[in-house]
Amino acid sequence: MNAPCQLTHQDFKSDVKPIWCPGCGDFAVLSSVTKALADLGKPREEIAFISGIGCSSRIPAYTQVYGFHGVHGRALAIAAGVKLARPDLTVLAAGGDGDGLSIGGNHFLHACRRNVDMTYIIMDNEVYGMTKGQASPTTQPDWTKSKLTPEGTGISAVEPVRLALAAGANFIARGFSGNPNEVARLIYEGIQHPGFSFIQVLSPCVTYRPEEREWKNLVHPAEGNPSQVMAEAMHRLAGDDGFSTGVLFAGNRAPFKPPSRNVATVTDLERKFAS
Amino acid sequence: MNAPCQLTHQDFKSDVKPIWCPGCGDFAVLSSVTKALADLGKPREEIAFISGIGCSSRIPAYTQVYGFHGVHGRALAIAAGVKLARPDLTVLAAGGDGDGLSIGGNHFLHACRRNVDMTYIIMDNEVYGMTKGQASPTTQPDWTKSKLTPEGTGISAVEPVRLALAAGANFIARGFSGNPNEVARLIYEGIQHPGFSFIQVLSPCVTYRPEEREWKNLVHPAEGNPSQVMAEAMHRLAGDDGFSTGVLFAGNRAPFKPPSRNVATVTDLERKFAS
Amino acid sequence: MVGKSVSVALTGSGGAGAMTSGQILLDAASKAGYFGLMTRSMGPQIRGGEAAALLRISATPVSSLDDHYDLLVAYDWGNVNRFAAELPLAKTSLVLSDPEHGAVPDAIALFGARSAELAMKTLAAEVPGGRVNMIGLGAAAVLIGLPLEAVLSVLQDQLGRKGEEVLASATACLKAGAEAATKLPEVARLPPSKADGSVRWNISGNEAAGHGALKAGIKFVAAYPITPGTEVLEYLAPTLEKTGGVLVQAEDELASINMIIGGSFSGVPSLTATSGPGLALMTESIGLAICSETPITIVDVMRGGPSTGIPTKSEQSDLNIACYGMHGDAPHIVVAPNTIVDCMFSTQWAVYLAEALQTAAIVLSDQAMGQARNVVAKPADAPYVAKRRVAAPNAEGYKRYALTPDGISPMAIPGNPGTNYVADGLEHNERGTPSSQASDHHSQLDKRARKLEMFDYGDHWADIEGDGEIAVVTFGASTGPVQEALERIRAKGGKAKMISLRLLMPAQTKNMAAALNGVKKLLVVEQTHSEQFNKYLRAHFDLPPAVKVLSRPGPLPIRPNQIESIIADWK
């Protein structure tokens, strides 16, 4: 047995003090991540944790693994690069609903589709926390507290899990930061599941969306077992209220692995040019 | 009655010679567009036709309306700007599967969601024509003719109509360039339908995908009437073979219209600063 | 100890209310007929981060921070290390702190200022609902000689609607602080105000930029939030809505820049606001606006870079990307406001230029101006409004990109009959049809450059003051300290010229040659690390033989005395 595998979830926490507001849901997500990593039993150096920009995207710095705090919206692209270049690493990505679904929407779409083996957590607070409270794609159309959309966005909210399914994600789950053990389990399962795993974690922003504290009264376990068939999952999610938690879909598409062999040297290749 | 309303579809064609290869499906799409515009009966100057970059995106220059040939992937953003700034104009956008679903994927997602009243045509040839034949998001994973993915992409193809539905498009149809009259009708209906209308037109690339000439034997009318309920449409599209043509979904979400009143002058606003 | 102006820093960790007390102090100064400036320094936290309100109050207009603060009121010492460097103190300054929080920390003590204690927490505890920052505010007002009535009146205005109790408690604290202050050592005091009843404006640079946009006739804005540009949008969202315009929050900057290109193509003056990372994402499409000759304006409120950098603090280091950030030869307009109120004029002018010249204009503001408030005399109205040269209905043989003598071609607006055309970012001929022919490329490149070169920009290209063989050349927020330094030099009988460039692109080679005529020594002042402005100057102008450069990165603002001493030492 390998010594580093004895690491506890505390061993995955760093000594950097979070910038988060007291009461922010993201604290619990951090605990869930470190717990899942402890359960995974891998040494810290074999894990890469990538994020974008936002309150939530600060999370890698609060853990003890290799991390990359990139630019806004590009976490999934960096994460794909890591995994494609170093298939031996366990790759996690995380960030906010704005980071992942607004500016990062295209990478989300194509990550679901490309199905690289990694796990992506959206810490969904239905708001841009970091920039002081604007509407995100998951914000309801009638939320009027943002100065940029004082009469509400008037645009229907994205349902991330439904989008992930249509785009082709291979594992889809939803958790609530108020139930950190469940979230830890979902992350753990997402990591274990081959291909692209997507986990939406409802994580209240107590500063700009204090009403989200109420979520604790709305969440409920998803009924039945996770679908393995896309059409079935589509049907099921069509009636979803956005607060059911658990694994919602677990597909079996093979992860993306670009071809790569080792059958020539660079010098061999030069024959092509010579005459 | 208004003189310009008598325009024929020829009046909507320009004298610029298309750069398209002989036999390219895009010629027929051009005819369908001009026919739909003639049927619409609006004067040329009240129509704006926006595109990105690609063989297909050249289409506005071949018509006689106000047009914008933008940069790669951003047609829908320009089009939204036109419509939001000038709600009186009829706005069309068009382009390729690469332009709209690869680099432009995020705008596609958000255009569906935002539901600005405009009509978007993807001239889908399952390839990047303009850059000489690479795989696009709609290319099947086992297509090996691109030098960039000589063993195939290994990534499952996007089904644009399914994605549009999940993202919230309000009108969804599919046509085939070999049936230009049907395509003209679909475009016409899309324009008439409030909100964001999406029309996928299967348009063969005879140069890089000569096998697509076979599409004429594969297309068939979609069965039944278009759904008006999203869940129903989802169910229906789950079993779709990608070759059924016709209107597939016609929703009734109100188009996006940001609030705007005229209740103050700029000088009125200055009171706020004065003391 | 009555000076021309008094500078006060109010600091505290999250929740201490440093910002609120600073804001009230500025408003009270304004009420009492003073001019004033307040900038802020904030930590990265959303809530509860350390903050400093940095004020300067004066009987005459001020547009720059002073060399040091006369009074530092520290509500606590939490994380003060993080911005101690931003709080220069003189030996004569007074540090006022609460014994509760212990001794003055080294980072502050090393300035060697005087210090005094005030038991703010204890005093506040004596008032039901009492708050430390109101104690500090009362003390500060008295120490600098600001009439307490003015502060009370502001409290009334601002806390009135929060209910009697809140107001009563704040008032009680204020008075307790004021009372206690009488026992404290003296600090620099304000001269009597010269209030003449004329209207004052209290405005931030970001509000000013937004308002300038409205004055120029902007009616369509698409944008994506980003610190510190968001407040331009926060000003514009409700005001556009009221004046018949529209603001839309886009999915990202690629969308926002292209949306405004669409809005402008359709004939509606359009703008976006952003900061460095957002500007970087926009450059491809700014090139599209330039090539397709679609007028747009982009306000870039600069922050520390590179990359995500320091979102909450200022720097002038987007100069390079603003001037040179496009691929291909892409002539465009770059305008740099040089004071908080000038954010209004410069943005208004930039919109006017973009529209008149059918190109992209970038307004290069920064966090130091954007997020600071200035109390100033009501600014004069500028006559610049968006006005395009448009095509007539059914204009015969209409060519969108006609090679006119001045390079500006009439633009047909959708709705105009008989002139439909297709705007294009591909190189094109006069009609707009794509062309890869050398002659079309050359003539369209010439035209796009010519229209900018031939235009008459009047005197606005730079603010020039004073005379002499020594000149200081600067731009943007670095102008305030330069101006003040040169005033001091002149007050001592010296001579020096200030050239603050407002129009950075197109570079005004002839005007600059005239301005530099007779100048033997040139000091370049800028807030970048790599001397971006100095390199810009070298590239475009012939500089005098002796050049010195004062270039330092943010977030520390440049102080007047730094400039003064370089000039004094320059033999």
Next chain:
Amino acid sequence: MVGKSVSVALTGSGGAGAMTSGQILLDAASKAGYFGLMTRSMGPQIRGGEAAALLRISATPVSSLDDHYDLLVAYDWGNVNRFAAELPLAKTSLVLSDPEHGAVPDAIALFGARSAELAMKTLAAEVPGGRVNMIGLGAAAVLIGLPLEAVLSVLQDQLGRKGEEVLASATACLKAGAEAATKLPEVARLPPSKADGSVRWNISGNEAAGHGALKAGIKFVAAYPITPGTEVLEYLAPTLEKTGGVLVQAEDELASINMIIGGSFSGVPSLTATSGPGLALMTESIGLAICSETPITIVDVMRGGPSTGIPTKSEQSDLNIACYGMHGDAPHIVVAPNTIVDCMFSTQWAVYLAEALQTAAIVLSDQAMGQARNVVAKPADAPYVAKRRVAAPNAEGYKRYALTPDGISPMAIPGNPGTNYVADGLEHNERGTPSSQASDHHSQLDKRARKLEMFDYGDHWADIEGDGEIAVVTFGASTGPVQEALERIRAKGGKAKMISLRLLMPAQTKNMAAALNGVKKLLVVEQTHSEQFNKYLRAHFDLPPAVKVLSRPGPLPIRPNQIESIIADWK
């Protein structure tokens, strides 16, 4: 009429096969022991667009087009106007065309060259399956004195697998053309080849760039197709696959640049290739690579700009964005290859520098080099391979961004135990923890600039040739014509120095001062509209008092005689 080299243009509209015949001619020249160069000019059409194959064949190495073409073979005149300006002819040149297509059009006739007719269509019609381009090829070979056996042998190699019939028909046409040529007027003829049996390479600039990347150890590429950069990727996709690397086609350039940042962060040397519009989309994240100190290399194959511009034709106008296109102070590497083969060395070196210095390197190639083929002596091997300074396992008190004397900090690679850290584009302290403190910002900015400034780049920063009081400074593809012009001047007994800058960033101020020592007159040569290179030079270097600039946009290449005549006329 035996010259040093012979230049031939083969043109025709779509389907005429100008490109194919040019390619065969080049290959045949190579077989016959000659050196050669072939560039191409293409219309925008995907298929069937007009095209010109522009060749120069010589007994000694060539890296530039000549002043004019000795022979123009026009298979037809369709759309020749679109690139006539790219086909300069001398009075002594011969225009060979088919009477079938009518008289020589004005755009060509105005050069005043001799002309002759050859009934290519009729001759081709006499051969079953005969093609016009093979008739023209046969005639061209004979006219310039290239042994027909070499052409036949290439035909055999290339058409062999298409079957006997195809080969027989091509051979028959070739011979018919050759036969007919004996009755045509003479044109410049090749000198005997100096074939010594040494190995020749036949390579395009884009292949060379790709191969240089492989030689440096690139193992991960993510990219999005774009003309004219795509061929770098087309070379890399199969070769990486065979050598244990990976190429992935990304959804857009935002993804590709971030994917390679991820690949490199994980320890694998990573690269992308693009062109102007793609580079513009990447600048935000290039800033991330610079700030987080993650090595990456970007090959930018320049095309006509701005915006979508002229995708199929060349220009050097991405200089600005490559050097200055990032927001904030973002020091990085810019390397400009100056010949087709140098695309190999320069890319290899750029990767080496990016890795050694943990920063972003941009390789500034262009369409003229990228899509041209050169027959050259086998290039020497360069010793540059990717090698990072890495952290040891369990390095004690590991600080990712440690302030080392040379500015380079050991990088911990995932998998290395005990050194996990979080890379960050936010300003940070030595550990990598975000910091908005002035001192951290300043010291990290210093470090990121220092590592680039202190590094020893050896002699590769520029190619310097010759001596004298007149110097010509240039970069990239403009180097070939400069080199040739100066050789001609020297051949006539004149003196002139060439400085072709390879390392554009960081600007080599000291090296350049040494190179300019003694230079009184400086001619700047570049292919841009706005004198981007001249402005770059002014910004960073002290130039001699007399400076002239030969700056013109693409797509017309700069010709040696333009440079010659400026120097000759310079009193």
